[in-house]
Amino acid sequence: MLEDLTQRLESTFRKLRGYGKLSEKNIEDSMREIRRALLEADVNYTVVKDFVATVQEKALGQEVLQSVTPGQMVVKIVHDELVRLLGSSAMQIRTAGIPPTIVMLAGLQGSGKTTFAAKLANFLRKRGQKPMLVAADVYRPAAIEQLKVLGRSLNIPVYDEGLSDPVKIAFNAVSVARQQFCDTIILDTAGRLHIDQAMMDELVKIKNRIRPHEILFVADGMTGQDAVNTAKEFVQRLNFDGVVLTKMDGDARGGAALSIRAVTGKPIKFMGIGEKLDEVEQFYPDRMASRILGMGDVVTLVEKAQATIDEEKAKKLEQKLRKAEFDLEDFRDQLQQIKKMGSLESLLKMIPGVSRQLKGVTVDDGQLIRVEAIINSMTTEERHNPKILNGSRRKRIASGSGTRVQDVNQLMNQFQQMRKMMKQMKGKSFKGMGMPFGLA
């Protein structure tokens, strides 16, 4: 699947030699392939139609960048437009002037609301907040128990009133949170179909009663064509503030992201990437675009071809590397560069031959995230001068980043090793040195 679009586009353009400008004819040909790729990724049919029309217009007459083929050029235009449409990438939640901040979750059955409620609580606590979970799904058998078990495992309070009225539960929870000095309430609600009027009315009632500061629509990343109708109905009834896309740890291309974004205009704020409670991630429009197109490689290739801006940065880095001045701050920069290019998995797939071997194997992107979280939890001084990281500092960093001290130790060992290696490599080229920290 990954290679398909690239290959198909290349063959579409094979006859076309040289560079120059994109013409109407060759854009039309390539749009057929793009359209197919989007449909295969489950982007809604109507959304695809509009999208392709827009891109076609934009692409017309554009100069083909030096050192790329017209096929790659078209992909770049499509990719950029996708990124633009998919929007921003902040994990932000509006907070109340006077606490508690009320966050309400809503969505179809089985989309991952309860799991995300716990993930969000965990995430906010790491940021120093004091969340409380509220069990307002009184319909699904054992739904309350499920939230309680998750809350217990995190040691985060869960408020419930058994199988009573969800509106009342939500309302009472607000004052309970105040009494317990919780600054954030996360309200888990029952799954419901967008066409179920009575159940949709219930959500509206809850909303009107407690006036949440943030309403998040939780959607399954594997959703097909119906994503549009569901999202439309939920946004019309609730006017939610953001979207959570779950189960993105699988191989779904995630076209629903584009569909939902296109019909609601609301940002995607989080992605669920596993069943565990720390498996939540920021939404990266550029990664998502590559994923929807089913290809990380060509896009990155194109980016590299025109990456003159980042070159400056790279040169500086290389100098630092040579002098072994490379510190954790630089390392974090490098990690962020990698993340820009896509997931670790898609990055690995760019290496010829690896793609096939990788079939059926999942690569742990969590590793990258952990490493970044660890570095983020350090002070600037610590990043510049890792030597000062004694036991108690490491302990603080581990708890701040939600990792274990062993993880911090491991990272530090590997970092020292890498610096040593760099010293030995003085004078040699850094090209092809590969990724540090066993990340690749």
Add this chain to the structure above:
Amino acid sequence: MAFGKTKFGLQKTREGVFSKITRLVSGRKKVDENLLDELEEIFISGDVGVDTTLYLLDKIRIRIRKEKFNNSEELNAIIKDEVSRLMIAPREKEVEAKPYVILVVGVNGTGKTTSIAKLAYHYKNQGKQVLLAAADTFRAAAIEQLSIWGERIGCPVIKHQPLSDPGAVVFDALTAARARQADYLIIDTAGRLHTKVNLMTELNKIRKVIESRMEGAPHEVVLVLDAGNGQNAISQAKEFVKAAEVDSIFLTKLDGTARGGVVLSVKRELGIPVKYIGLGEQKEDMELFDPKEFVEGLFPEP
């Protein structure tokens, strides 16, 4: 009432994807690319998927060229025939076995546990003895969820502690099913994404435990697919077939969507038929799926 609900559910699918076809085709004397484009839109919007849609359109195109039709009914018949060919499988006779062991698998949140409740209720209503096994020991409160259903329906549930070995639960359940002379044993498993190698290996092990404990079992492996899912369902089906040898599909949440067309692709690519459909959250919201009747329903005689 069960009957009303069922009719409502199927009616939705009919009105959704396929009645559009009838409407599109009616009154047409000529088939042009426009009509085929619209047909394509209907299929793809129904989550039939690009490959299978193109396959169907090719077939239809060829038939139209060869068979020259005179009115829209004939065109309708051609389309119906091609869709039927994809959908209809010879009904396999269920093997006779006691206990008849059903293993239920699928990705997270598709509706496995609820579907098991529906199956149990269905067999209970036929006067059968049904035993349930809570082999989802992973998801928080999954055991409680199945236990509540067991209580509501009146089926005993074999269970262990949370996070215990699902293989051991299955082992005990098989022993209990024999000892109690149950007619059906239905095994719930944890949801797992088909891309997670270790979890799929675990599932394969569960299957092996059943095989080694009881000759001929599991008699039926049911893959639960969410009708709201798109093309990823094909990928799911492929991997579950590899790990657990799927026999049939339980297509859930058809009360919410007029789509679920991906089952056409699953049938075409993997040969696995839909056998049950889920039409709601209650125990009676299930129907045995009859593809023939279904297709007949999709293309009502004018």
